[in-house]
Amino acid sequence: MPASVPRAAYRTWPATLAILLAITVYVGGLKLWDRLTPGTRLLPEGEAVIAGQARFVPAEGWLMNVSRSRPGQTLVLFKNGHTFSVRTSRWLGGPEGPLERQQRLIERGQHLHVEGDVSDVLTDWGLQGTTFAYYGPKLSGRFWLMVDPGRATVVQVDFYGPNQDAASAAQALDEARRMLASMDLEAP
Numbered sequence: 379m380p381a382s383v384p385r386a387a388y389r390t391w392p393a394t395l396a397i398l399l400a401i402t403v404y405v406g407g408l409k410l411w412d413r414l415t416p417g418t419r420l421l422p423e424g425e426a427v428i429a430g431q432a433r434f435v436p437a438e439g440w441l442m443n444v445s446r447s448r449p450g451q452t453l454v455l456f457k458n459g460h461t462f463s464v465r466t467s468r469w470l471g472g473p474e475g476p477l478e479r480q481q482r483l484i485e486r487g488q489h490l491h492v493e494g495d496v497s498d499v500l501t502d503w504g505l506q507g508t509t510f511a512y513y514g515p516k517l518s519g520r521f522w523l524m525v526d527p528g529r530a531t532v533v534q535v536d537f538y539g540p541n542q543d544a545a546s547a548a549q550a551l552d553e554a555r556r557m558l559a560s561m562d563l564e565a566p
């Protein structure tokens with residue numbers, strides 16, 4: 379039997395300490411960045427905001443949810459528990475396709491109920507579309523859909539909020555309708 383050769387002890391604590399320090403600096407830096415980056419942003423009063431090709435004037439007091447908004451694609455506003463979400467995307471079909479898809483998504487995916495029939499909507503700038511209301515035990519909302527085949531664009535506006543205070547919900551819906559009425563597709 380060969381005699382066992384004593385092995386030299388490795389010093390692992392300096393490398394372990396360096397790795398631990400790097401992880402601590404990385405995570406601490408991310409937490410600091412998160413604390414210093416605001417989650418909401420106050421919008422300029424009376425000025426138009428842009429979501430893709432859609433442009434509209436937000437009502438007073440609505441804040442932008444920075445984390446849910448995507449530049450050039452989605453703009454999410456909120457006020458007193460109500461949400462006004464504008465999403466634009468490319469569309470190469472007719473107006474019926476995205477409407478039926480959205481109704482199925484609301485009914486089957488979110489387990490909400492579509493209320494009444496689909497009706498037509500026309501903004502102050504001539505943007506035409508359709509709208510329907512939906513509701514659930516804790517949430518109700520209205521969905522607007524505008525398809526512009528000439529620009530190959532679809533604009534989806536989803537407004538929703540809690541079913542708690544009828545006066546607050548009515549005021550928020552009026553503000554959402556005013557924002558929608560100011561919408562056009564002339565954004566650069």
